[in-house]
Amino acid sequence: MRELIALTLVLLSAAASAEEWVVVRKPSDPGQAGLPSILVDSASIVFLDNGLRRARTKIDFLADGRQHPDPSGPTFLALLIVVKSYDCVKRMTHDESTEFHNSDGAVHTADMSNNPKWYPAPENKWADPTIDFVCGWKTN
Numbered sequence: 001m002r003e004l005i006a007l008t009l010v011l012l013s014a015a016a017s018a019e020e021w022v023v024v025r026k027p028s029d030p031g032q033a034g035l036p037s038i039l040v041d042s043a044s045i046v047f048l049d050n051g052l053r054r055a056r057t058k059i060d061f062l063a064d065g066r067q068h069p070d071p072s073g074p075t076f077l078a079l080l081i082v083v084k085s086y087d088c089v090k091r092m093t094h095d096e097s098t099e100f101h102n103s104d105g106a107v108h109t110a111d112m113s114n115n116p117k118w119y120p121a122p123e124n125k126w127a128d129p130t131i132d133f134v135c136g137w138k139t140n
């Protein structure tokens with residue numbers, strides 16, 4: 001099952017060959033509470049005309065290697081890929097869409113682009129360091 005998940009992820013990343021995932025938070029050590037890895041696709045960072053930025057982020061719950069999918073066991077969330085908009089001046093974020101990747105290879109999507117809700121960036125930068133990375137990104 002783990003090989004199937006790995007193959008699926010490889011095929012997905014090959015299909016979108018321009019991806020450049022950068023780790024902005026490493027997973028916690030196996031002896032600590034399980035914080036997932038957070039990555040930003042630096043190739044996806046876009047500067048919008050209205051002053052906002054948009055980027056793809058990935059929250060990887062399997063990055064620390066502790067969870068091993070059991071083919072006979074229940075499925076669980078393996079990773080999320082979220083397209084977010086960032087208001088760097090106000091330090092606010094807005095989820096545009098989310099892909100839910102389960103341990104059995106199933107993928108579900110949710111479109112939140114019509115939701116008007118914006119969320120303040122957490123004061124604890126370790127909780128979600130994506131806004132600092134995306135807002136600090138410089139164009140070539």
